[in-house]
Every structure is written in C-alpha cells, then in structure tokens.
Amino acid sequence: MTTSSDGGGPDRAAGSHVPDGPPAFSFLTTAYKAADTLGRTIDAVLAQTRGDWELVVVDNGNDDAVAAVVEAHRDDARVHLVRQENKGAVGGVRAAAEHATGRYLVVLNADDAVTPDFCARTGEVLDADPGVAAVTCDAVQFVDPGQQLLARTYLQTAGLAEAPEGAVRLGVADIIDGPCPYYSAPIRREVWDALGGMGHDTDAPVVHDLEFWLRAILAGHDVRLIGDRLGLFRLERGSESRPLDPEATEEFERQRELVLRRAADAAADPDAREALDRVLRRLTYQQAIRRARVAFSQGTPRRRAGTSGRPTRSARPPARAPWWSPSGWPPARCRRSTRSSAACRHASPACARATGGRAGRAGGRCDEDPGPGLAPDRVATERLRPARREPLRPPPG
Template identity: 60%
Template sequence: MRGTGESVIQMSTPQESSTVHAVAAQPAFSFLTTAYRTADTLPRTIRSVLDQTRTDWELVIVDNGFDDEIAAVVEPYLADPRIRFVRQENAGAAGGTMAAASRATGRYLVPLNSDDAVTPEFCARTGDLLDDDPGIAAVTTDAFQFIDPGERVMTNSYLKDAGIRSVPDPEKPVRLEDVIDGPSPYYTAAIRREMWDALGGLHSDTPLVDDLDFWLRALVAGYDVRMLAQRLGRFRMQSGSVSRPDEPERIEQFEGQRERALTKAAATSEDPEVLAALDRVLRRLRYGQAIRRARLAFRRGDIDDARTHAARAWAQRRTVRVAAIKAGLTLSPRLLGAVHPLKQRLYDRLDTVRKLGLRRG
C-alpha cells in the first residue's frame, strides 16, 4: 500500500473495506504510532505532531488490537488529511510500527510511541540536517523525561539519565563504540526510508531491545547517523515501580538479548576501540547480574549460591560494595539479613527522590 497517496485508512473490523482520501503532495515526515491500551495518552501524542512548526508530515496511527476506545479517540482527528488510521490484530509494538511504516509515504520515518510526544521543532531541526546532506541516513536527538499525572518534567534528560558522558558532535557520525558503551540512541528519530527498508526496519532476533539492535545494525552497515543534543522528544517515565514475581525473569531476558545484540555488532569489527567498549559494557552488565543474583539467592536462603554470585561480581569489578557483601555472607549472614531490608528501603527512598526530582517551569 506504500506510495498510493492514501490519506486515511480506517478499518472498523477485519472484514470492512478501508476509506481512502487523496492528498496533494508526498510528505517529508511519516510519524509511525502504534497504540495499545493508550487511549488516555494518545491525544497528547497526536497533538504534539499537529503542533509541528514544519507542516509537511503525515501521521499513521495503528490500532494494535481493534480497540474501540482507541478508535473513538482518533476519529475527531481524521478531519486532518495528514492523519491516517489503521486497525489490525495485536502484532506487538514492533509489529504495529512496521505496519505503520508499510503504509507510510514520507521520505523520513519517525517511530513515535503512543504515550510519548515530540516538541514543535522536531521536524524542523532534524529535517535541516537530512535535507542539507543526502549522505546522512538518520538523525536522533535527546528527550525530556516526564511523568504522569500532570506531565511533570524531570531533571535529567533521556541521555543524561542513561549515563551518557558527552553527546557526540552533530557534525560527525555516531560511532559504533559510542552505542556499544553508551545508551541506545533515542527511539524517536528521523530515519531515511532507504535505510529503514535496507535494514528491514525493526525485524530483530532480539525483540526486547529492537531499538538498540536497529541502531547497531545501522552503524555496522556503515550508515551515517547523527545525534543532536537538543531535547526534541518527550519521553514518558513510569512514576515509581511495583515489584512483580516475574520481574527477575524479565530482567534476565532483557539483559541476555542486550548482551547478544552488542556482542553480535562488535563481532563484525576488528577495531580495538570497539572491542574495548564491548569488554567494558559486558563487565558492567555481568557485574550487575551477579549482584542481583546474589541478592535473590540470599532472599530465598541459599547462602552458598549467594556467595557464588558475589564471587562472580568480584571477578568483574572489585568494588567496596561487593567486598562488603562477600564479608557479610562469610562472617555473619544473619547480620547481613537484618541490615539488608533497612539498606534496601533507603535505596528505594533515594531512588524515588531521584526519579521525582522535577524541573520547575
């Protein structure tokens, strides 16, 4: 359906035919938004696109699951011929984004989650780079972080919260080692259609980190990706966290796929800086895994297993924290058991203060 000039595709049921309206010109930007149980936040996402200072865009919204509440939210906006609506069975977040991409007609594709947003200058700023230099394949940015209710803006940006030390020079391509040893570039970016198609979009054998995998594959393939320091995205954070029984398993799956994606990308290079970056990040990753596994083993009363994981953490990074854990597990597990809940509550409170540190205005 790509390139047909369609403006609105609205499917009320799998059996109904689509409604199509024509548009006069091909847009530069195609925002790709998949919606699943986000009827409360989707209007904000749509309005952020409508507020763009550059107007040559289209927005393709995929109702990922035939949700009538989503359809009711989108319907008033369909009067704008730049907004199109697709309904399909739930194909997951990546599947919804890929469905939007298959119907998009713009030169630059912009994945945009239905609980996130963009600032009014997003298209203008990223478009300046892409329009001026056909050799640039994608432009990513930084993003404000906010929490609901109230869209309260947090102190740190997406990149700063992820621990980036310095934003790459926008005049130079992002390097593979920058992404391996740093945060994944922000998901909402302007991506040339040619690069998206050549890479197969978000198709990935590591679906839990498909955005990271996409950027790694792009850099391995030699594409010129630029990063702007400006906060042109708005990234919604969860306000607090609730522990769930399946959380450790989900974390293990996520980290396993992240390690696989990073290792696969680095394996294509003989650059010492790339290999050194991989070694650093794997040491950090395995250190954190060992600490978490030691804590879980201790909680279930398996002191021997906790000691084993503490020793593995020590092998990765010889920190004061691990030394204290090893000593406690060896000398007085009972005392460590009494101290741990108090320390954990303190960590939880400090983490809550950090996450809720809001920027005035």
C-alpha cells in the same frame, strides 16, 4: 486490516505550512490499549512548526476507544488510521510503515511525544546532507500522572554527561559503551527498507531498536546525533526496557549482551572490542549485586525446631571466657596493638578504651570489641585479661 484517511479541514498547527505533494515525515504510531495517552501524542504531532508530515496510527487490536481518539482528530487530513488484530509492537510499526508515504520515517510510541520543532530541527540536518541516513536526538523524560518532568534527560540517564555540539556521527563503539540512540528519529525511507525496518524479524525483539542502530552503522550508513531535546519520553516501570520481574530483567540483559557481542565481532574494531569489555565488566558487577539482593529478599529464615514456628535468629555462639596465665603474665593486649610490648596503642595495658579503664573489672574489654556472638574474624579486638594485681604486703614497721 482496514484503513481510513479521508477527512479535511484547516491546518491545526499554528504557523505551519502544509505543502502540496507527499509529506517529508511519516510518524509511525502503534496503539494497544493506549486511549488514555494517544491524544497527547497526536496533539504533539499536530503542533509541529513544519507542516510536511503525516501521522499513521495503527489501532493494534481493534480497540474502539483508540479509534475514537483518532477520529476526534480526523479534521486534519494528515492523520490516518489503520485497524488490525493485535500483532505486537513490532507488527504495528511494520503495518504503519507499509502505509507511510514520507521520505523520513519516525517511530513514535502512543505514550510519548515530540517538541514542536522536531521536524524543523532534524529536517535541517537531513536536507543539508543527502548522505545522512538518520538523525537521533535527546529527550526530556517524564512520568505520569501529570507529565511530571524528571531532572535528567534521556542521554544523561544513559551516562552522557554533556550534549554533543553539532551533528556528531556515531560509531559502533559509541553505541556499545554509550547510550542507545533515542528511538524517535527520522530515518530515510531507502535506509529503512534496506535494513528491513526497526523491528524486523530478530532473535532479540526486546532490544530491536538497539539492534537496528548497530546494523545501520555496520552497513556503512551515517547516523548522526544532535544534543537538542526534541523528544518527550515517558518512563514506566514494568515496561520491556525497565522490567520489574527478575526473569524479565535477565532476559533483557541476555538479549542486549547478544546484540552487543554480535556487533563487536562484526565490526572487527579494537575500539569496539574494548568498549564491549568495559560494558561486560559493569554488567557482571551489576548482575551479581542484583542477584544477591533477589536471593536475600526471597530467602526464608531458619526456624528453630520445637518452637511455635516463628522465625528466630540462630543461636549465638558462647562468649569466649577471658584467659590469663597463673602468674598474670603477659598482660592483656588489644588486638589493635601494633607493637610487641604489653601496652596497647590505645594508651594502657588494660586499654584506655576498655570498659572499666585501667582498674577495670575482670573480663573488661575494649570498646572496639562488638561483644560476643560474632565470628572471631569480625571482632576488631579481644577481651582483655584482668590487670595484674600486686600481692598484699604487711605495712612497714
């Protein structure tokens, strides 16, 4: 592992002041094949209105392209580079934390960003109350290319309709049946060290941020949520939190359920248990729908023997022949009839909606009948029997 932190030059953040001494905020950024987006992340940190910060970028894989992006910003002494073999996202965050010197640690992915007032706004809450362990916020969501902003924010997508007023303290039930706190949040160094950091050795690495927040609250730490949109969160299909592969989706949900169950059991709180029950009911319903869709999309149609191999529909069952008694009684009656009389509630014995009407042809049926080929329990009405005919009589006289 190699580090590089020398450099000097003017402060590039407009209007910011760089105080002497150790920084207050340490941004922890791990980059693996992220040269295309890393520059945007570094620029967002450099634009902070509060200047007592440092940025530790871990080149997770010794990628020369990543190192070149960091070197282009090395005229600011607050930007540091750590190079190492690829140790995964968790290993990169841990390496950055080891080199950080700030009071508040902030994980920031190499494809995300923060607004210029991130440090100033969250720092107000942390500096005002030493008992606050961390401050999480909302984030604007976007997609690439072009940083196209989405209509809903991170908290809105997670189901929170209205942003909280002030700095709200979170409980276990709030996280179980609510949004997972946004990951880019300043966390006091002593709290980070006591919990082993975000990304410690865990059996649920895909949801390590969710597990960290639950462990922090269960340990008695004060985690606050503010409704300010201070993050810029890039959505990417196929990521660990938004997998496309059905097996990866199942694994993500398995780990999430494991973490939530563990937290509810440890909390021994009726509210947490009720929150877990609600989440599991929704999860079971969503899993059933998704699995049915996957099974349907992966199913193969039946092939008829003796054909060219092209998939065909199964043969339709033969149409039921209309029946009637020798005397023509009882007259036809639609299945929709709610009366015991011969007349359908559609207005006539032959059903006013039957094809052919009152004087319809034999085998005429109500328009409600979708026709032959469907199972009887799917048919709303049955074929009507032919209308009764009076015998021919000779004319009088």
